[in-house]
Amino acid sequence: MTILSLTSIQKSFGEQIVLKGVDFTVNSGEVHALLGANGAGKSTLMKILSGDYERDGGIITLNEKELTIKTPAHAKAAGIEMVVQEVDTALVSSLSIAENVTMNTFITGPAFFSWKKRYKVAQELLNRVGLTLDPAMPLSQCSLAEKQLVLIAKAISRNISFIILDEPTAALSTKEAQHLFSVLRELQKQNVGIIYISHRLPEIMELSTKVTVLKDGYVTLQKETSACTSEEIVRSMLGNELVELLNDEEDRILGDNLLEVKQFSVPGTGETVSLSVREGEIVGVAGLVGAGKTETARALFGADPSKDSIYMKGRKIRISNPQKAISAGIGFVPEERRKEGILVDYNVVENLTLPVLKQFTKFGFIQRKREKTEAEKWIKQLGIKTQKSSLLLNHLSGGNQQKASIGKWLLTDGDVYIFDEPTKGIDVGAKQDVFQCIKNLADNKKGVLYFTSEIQELLAFCDRILVMYDGKIAGELTKNEATTEKIMHYATGGHYGTVRS
Amino acid sequence: MAQYVHKEHVENDINTTKLSLQEKIFPFLYRYGTLLVILLTVIGFSLANDKFLSYQNFTDILRSVSIITLLAIGVTISLIVGGFDLSVGSTASLATVTSAAALVLYRQETIIAILIPIAIGLLVGLLNSFFVVKVRLPDLLATLAVMYIINGLHLTFTKGFSIYNNMPLSEGGTAPGVFLPSFLFIGQGEIWSVPVPVIIMLIAVIVVHVILQQTRFGRLLYITGGNEEAARLSGVPVQRYKMYAYLLSAFFATLAGILLAARIGTGQVSAGAPLLMDGVAAAFIGFSVFGAGKPNVIGTFVGAVLIGILLNGLTMLNVPYYAQDIVKGSILIGALAFMYYEKKK
Numbered sequence: 001m002t003i004l005s006l007t008s009i010q011k012s013f014g015e016q017i018v019l020k021g022v023d024f025t026v027n028s029g030e031v032h033a034l035l036g037a038n039g040a041g042k043s044t045l046m047k048i049l050s051g052d053y054e055r056d057g058g059i060i061t062l063n064e065k066e067l068t069i070k071t072p073a074h075a076k077a078a079g080i081e082m083v084v085q086e087v088d089t090a091l092v093s094s095l096s097i098a099e100n101v102t103m104n105t106f107i108t109g110p111a112f113f114s115w116k117k118r119y120k121v122a123q124e125l126l127n128r129v130g131l132t133l134d135p136a137m138p139l140s141q142c143s144l145a146e147k148q149l150v151l152i153a154k155a156i157s158r159n160i161s162f163i164i165l166d167e168p169t170a171a172l173s174t175k176e177a178q179h180l181f182s183v184l185r186e187l188q189k190q191n192v193g194i195i196y197i198s199h200r201l202p203e204i205m206e207l208s209t210k211v212t213v214l215k216d217g218y219v220t221l222q223k224e225t226s227a228c229t230s231e232e233i234v235r236s237m238l239g240n241e242l243v244e245l246l247n248d249e250e251d252r253i254l255g256d257n258l259l260e261v262k263q264f265s266v267p268g269t270g271e272t273v274s275l276s277v278r279e280g281e282i283v284g285v286a287g288l289v290g291a292g293k294t295e296t297a298r299a300l301f302g303a304d305p306s307k308d309s310i311y312m313k314g315r316k317i318r319i320s321n322p323q324k325a326i327s328a329g330i331g332f333v334p335e336e337r338r339k340e341g342i343l344v345d346y347n348v349v350e351n352l353t354l355p356v357l358k359q360f361t362k363f364g365f366i367q368r369k370r371e372k373t374e375a376e377k378w379i380k381q382l383g384i385k386t387q388k389s390s391l392l393l394n395h396l397s398g399g400n401q402q403k404a405s406i407g408k409w410l411l412t413d414g415d416v417y418i419f420d421e422p423t424k425g426i427d428v429g430a431k432q433d434v435f436q437c438i439k440n441l442a443d444n445k446k447g448v449l450y451f452t453s454e455i456q457e458l459l460a461f462c463d464r465i466l467v468m469y470d471g472k473i474a475g476e477l478t479k480n481e482a483t484t485e486k487i488m489h490y491a492t493g494g495h496y497g498t499v500r501s
Numbered sequence: 502m503a504q505y506v507h508k509e510h511v512e513n514d515i516n517t518t519k520l521s522l523q524e525k526i527f528p529f530l531y532r533y534g535t536l537l538v539i540l541l542t543v544i545g546f547s548l549a550n551d552k553f554l555s556y557q558n559f560t561d562i563l564r565s566v567s568i569i570t571l572l573a574i575g576v577t578i579s580l581i582v583g584g585f586d587l588s589v590g591s592t593a594s595l596a597t598v599t600s601a602a603a604l605v606l607y608r609q610e611t612i613i614a615i616l617i618p619i620a621i622g623l624l625v626g627l628l629n630s631f632f633v634v635k636v637r638l639p640d641l642l643a644t645l646a647v648m649y650i651i652n653g654l655h656l657t658f659t660k661g662f663s664i665y666n667n668m669p670l671s672e673g674g675t676a677p678g679v680f681l682p683s684f685l686f687i688g689q690g691e692i693w694s695v696p697v698p699v700i701i702m703l704i705a706v707i708v709v710h711v712i713l714q715q716t717r718f719g720r721l722l723y724i725t726g727g728n729e730e731a732a733r734l735s736g737v738p739v740q741r742y743k744m745y746a747y748l749l750s751a752f753f754a755t756l757a758g759i760l761l762a763a764r765i766g767t768g769q770v771s772a773g774a775p776l777l778m779d780g781v782a783a784a785f786i787g788f789s790v791f792g793a794g795k796p797n798v799i800g801t802f803v804g805a806v807l808i809g810i811l812l813n814g815l816t817m818l819n820v821p822y823y824a825q826d827i828v829k830g831s832i833l834i835g836a837l838a839f840m841y842y843e844k845k846k
Contacts, residue, residue, distance in 0.1 A: 303734055326736040340734055343727045345795075354724060354735045361717040368715075408735065 002028040002063060002161050004080070004193060009058035011044055018044045020217040021058070026210075028161055031184065031194045033204040033225065035237060036214035036427075042197050045214070046164050049195075050082035051075035062161075079161035083168060087147045091139055091154075098122035098135035101153045125153040129183045143290075145176035152183065162193040169203060170425060173288040173453075174488070181207055199427070201230045213237055234428055252463060255279025258447040259300075259330070259416045260311040267304050268295025269471030277416055277447035282438065284462030285451045286487050292471035293451040294335055297420045300449070301325045301332035313415070326355055331409030335420040337398070341405035344394040348386055349375040351393055351404045356411045374411070382407045383433050399430025406437060416447040423454060435461060455487050467491050527842075532792040534839055535800075538832070539807050546814035553817060560696055566809035567698035568593075568757045568764070572773075573780035573787075573801045574709055575753035580784055580796040581713070582746040583726035584633060584640035589754035589780060591651040592625050593773030596758025598655045601664040601680070601768020608678035615684075615759055622755030623748055625651055630744035648777075656770055664768030680766050688763025698760050702802075705753070710798045722746060723795070782833045783808060789836040807832060 008021040019041045026032045036042045047053045049060065051072040060067045062078055069075050075082075084090050091100050098115075099106075101122045105113055122135035129149045133142070142150060148168055155163055165184075169177040184194055184207065198204055204211065204225070211228060213221035213236040221228070221236035260276040269292040277283050287293045299306040302319035309318040312328045319325045325332070334340035342351050352375045353360055360371040376389050382403045386396055393401055402422060409417060419438065423431045439461060441448055450462060458465050465482045467475045467490035475490035530537070547554040572589050579586035596618035603614040625647065632643035662668075667675045690697040713719035724732045725742045733739045754773070761772055786807060787793070787800025808829060815825050 301734070321738075322734050323736045323738060332734060334734055339728070340730045343724060343731050345727050346724065350720070350724070354732070354737070357717050357720065364716045364718060366715060366717055366720060 005061045007059045010056045026193045028193045029191045031208045032210045033208035034197045034212050040214040041217045081155035081160045082164040083151050085166040087151050093140040096136050100139050101125050129153045145172050164195040166197045252280050254281050264308045265306050266296050266299040271471030273473050279445045280442050282442050282448040282462045284458035284465040287468035288491050291468040297418050297451050329415035331414045332418045333406050342393050347390045349389045352408050399426040402426050418449045420451045455484050535790045550817045562809045562813045563699045564696045566805040567702035568760050569779045570702050570805040571753050571757040572776050573783040575750035576780045576784040577796045577801045578746050579750040581722050581726050582743050586750040587644040588648040590773040590777030591648045592751050592754035593758035595651050595655040596755040597762040597772050598768045600759050600762045605664050605676045605678045611681050611684040618755050622751045626748035626751030630747040634740045634743050663770050706802045786836040789840045
C-alpha cells in the first residue's frame with residue numbers, strides 16, 4: 001500500500017495566510033473527500049500537492065520518504081495527477097482526442113509515434129473510462145462531461161498512484177456524474193488513491209471512504225465517511241454557526257404579473273418559451289446542463305437578444321440589449337461570475353455602483369464620496385466580507401464575489417431579477433446569504449426568476465417551478481406538488497415516454 | 502482521528518519572515534522603480550555633463566517629448582478599452598502632411614490648417630472603430646491594416662514628396678502659400694519662456710487625467726477594458742465606448758502630427774512612423790509608474806519623459822543615435838518585467 005502524507009503544510013499569499021498547518025493523508029485504493037467553504041484552502045492545498053504552488057512550510061512524504069514537489073513535473077514523477085475544475089485549461093481543444101489522451105508521449109515518448117499506434121493506445125484508455133468516442137475526433141466537439149473523462153484518461157495513461165479531482169461534477173448532469181463515479185470506483189479497485197474535492201454532500205457520502213474538512217486554513221474534521229453525518233460535515237465547514245435551510249412554510253402574497261413572455265424565441269436554442277413572473281413570486285426554472293436555461297435567461301435580459309418582445313407590467317417592450325432590460329427594470333446575475341458578472345480588477349465600490357453610476361454623477365464627474373457611502377451601506381447589508389471597500393474583487397472569496405454580482409442589481413431597484421446558477425461554486429454559508437437576499441427581494445414585491453440545476457434549492461423556496469428540457473418548458477409544478485422525482489421526470493424528458501440522455 | 506489543529510505560532514512565523522529585505526524592497530521598486538530610474542539617470546547625466554542640468558536643457562527635453570506624449574496619450578486610451586491602436590503613427594503623418602498642404606498648397610489660414618487635419622483624423626478613428634466594433638476584427642490587425650492604408654494615402658497625395666515653403670509644383674511655378682508664423686508658433690513659440698508644445702502637452706495630460714480618473718466617461722472606458730462582457734451585462738454600451746476610444750486616439754495622433762508640422766516647418770512624409778513605437782513604449786512604461794499596473798496618462802507622460810531624458814543625455818555623451826534604441830528597449834523590458842513579476846504574484 002502506498003501512503004501519501006502531507007504534514008503541517010503552510011502557505012500564504014502576501015498578507016493572506018491560506019494554510020496554517022494542514023495534515024492530510026491519502027492511501028492507495030481509497031477515496032478521500034476534501035471539503036471546505038470557499039477560501040478554506042482546498043484548492044491551494046491541492047495545487048501544492050500537484051506542484052502548481054510551492055509550499056512555505058511542511059513536509060510531503062510518499063511511503064515515509066520525503067518528496068520534493070516544486071513543479072508539476074515533480075508531482076507527475078511521484079505518480080500524482082490532477083484533474084482540474086476548468087478542464088479546458090488542461091487540454092488542447094484544437095487537437096484530436098487521441099493526441100490529448102496520449103499527451104504524455106509527446107513529452108517522454110519516442111520522437112516518432114505512429115498514428116495507428118496512437119489511436120490504439122487512445123482507444124484503450126478511452127475504454128477504461130467508458131467513453132465510446134472516435135479518438136480521431138477533435139476535442140473541441142466533445143461535451144464538458146466527455147472532456148472531463150478525456151482528462152482522466154490522459155491522467156491514467158501513465159502509471160499513477162494518486163489522482164486529484166477538483167469539483168468534477170460541478171457542471172455534470174446526474175447521469176454523467178453517475179458515470180464518472182463508476183469510472184472512479186474502477187480506478188479505486190486498481191488501487192489508485194483518489195482525492196475528491198466537492199461541495200456536494202450526497203455524492204461525497206456515496207463515494208468517499210474518508211472525509212477531511214478544511215476551514216480557514218485548518219483541518220476541522222478528519223474521519224471515516226461511514227462514521228460521520230452530513231450535519232457534522234456541514235458544521236465543520238461553517239464552524240459552530242447552525243445551518244438553517246430556508247424552509248418558508250407560509251405562502252407569499254402574490255401580486256399582478258410583472259414579466260410575461262409568450263412564444264418568446266430564444267436564439268441560443270432555436271426554441272420558444274412562455275413564462276410569467278408575478279409580484280413577490282419566486283419562479284424556479286429547473287433543468288439539466290444543456291437544457292437551455294442559460295440561453296433563455298440571457299435572451300430575457302437581452303444579452304443574446306431575441307426577436308420577440310416581452311411584456312413588462314403589461315407593457316410591450318423589445319429587449320434588444322442589456323441597457324434596455326435594465327431601464328425596463330430587469331437585473332441579471334449571470335452564471336459565469338468571473339467572466340460575466342463582476343470585474344475582478346476593480347474594487348467592491350466600483351463593481352456595485354456600475355449599473356447606477358449615473359446616479360452618482362454630476363456634470364459628468366463621479367461623486368466618489370457619495371458613491372462610497374452608498375456602496376458601503378450595501379456592503380454591510382449584503383454581508384460582503386471585505387477589509388475595506390477599496391479592495392479589488394479578485395481578493396475576495398467566490399461567495400463574496402457573488403454577493404457583489406447580485407448586489408449591484410439591488411442598487412438599481414428593478415422589478416424582475418433573473419438568477420442563473422447563483423450558488424455555483426460558493427460555500428454553504430454564502431448560499432444562505434444568497435437565499436436570504438432572494439427571499440428579501442420577493443418580500444419586497446419583486447419578481448424572481450431562478451434558473452438552476454440544483455433541485456434541492458428550488459424545492460426549498462420557490463413558489464412555482466418550471467422544468468426545461470431541450471430548450472422548451474417541459475412542465476410546470478406548484479410549490480406543493482413539486483418533488484425531486486417529478487422535476488427529474490420532466491428534466492430528463494420523461495414526459496415524452498422515453499428517457500433521453 | 503479528528504483533529505482541531507490551531508497552530509497560532511505558525512501565523513507568527515509567517516509574519517516575521519514576511520519582513521525580509523526582499524519582501525520590502527520589491528513593492529517599493531514596483532511602485533517607485535520608474536521614478537527612481539529617472540532620478541538616477543538625471544543624477545548620472547548631471548555628473549557626466551555639467552550642461553545637462555540647466556533650464557534650457559530641461560525645456561529641450563520636455564519639448565522633444567511633447568509630440569511623443571500626445572501620440573502616446575492616444576495609444577493609452579486605446580489600451581484602456583482593451584484595444585491597441587497601431588495606426589497613430591500614420592495618422593500623425595497624415596495630419597502633418599494635410600496641415601502643410603492646407604497652408605502651402607492651398608494658402609489657408611492657420612485655423613483651417615488645424616481643423617482640416619482634425620476632421621480627417623476623426624475619420625481615421627471612425628474607420629478604426631468600424632473595423633473593430635462593427636466588423637469585429639481584432640484590434641491589432643484592424644489598426645495594422647488601417648496603418649498601411651493611411652500611410653499609402655498620404656504618400657499618394659504627396660506623390661512621396663514632402664511639402665515645404667516655395668516648393669516647385671509639377672504644373673510649373675512654386676507653391677502659392679507659406680507656413681504662417683501663427684502656425685509655426687504652435688510648434689516653435691514660447692509663452693513666458695515655456696515652449697508652446699510643452700504647454701499643450703501639459704494641458705492635454707492634466708485634462709485627460711482628470712477625465713479618466715474623475716468622470717463617468719473615464720470610469721466606463723476603464724470598465725470596458727476591464728471585462729467587456731461583464732460591462733455589457735451591467736448596461737455599459739461597450740461598443741460605443743470603444744468607438745470613443747478610437748476617436749480620441751486618432752484625435753491625439755492628429756494633434757501630435759500638427760505639432761510636428763509646426764515644429765519642423767515642413768510637411769515631412771512618413772514623419773509619424775518612428776513616433777509610433779516610442780509612443781507605445783511610453784504607454785507601456787506608464788503601466789509601471791506608481792505600480793498602476795494598467796494604462797494611465799500620468800504614467801505615459803513619465804514614460805515619455807524617461808525616454809526623452811535618456812535620449813537627450815546619451816546624445817550629450819556622444820552615444821550614436823542608432824545605439825540609443827538599445828537603451829529604449831532595455832528600459833521597456835525593465836518596466837514590463839517588474840509589472841508582470843508583481844502581477845504573477
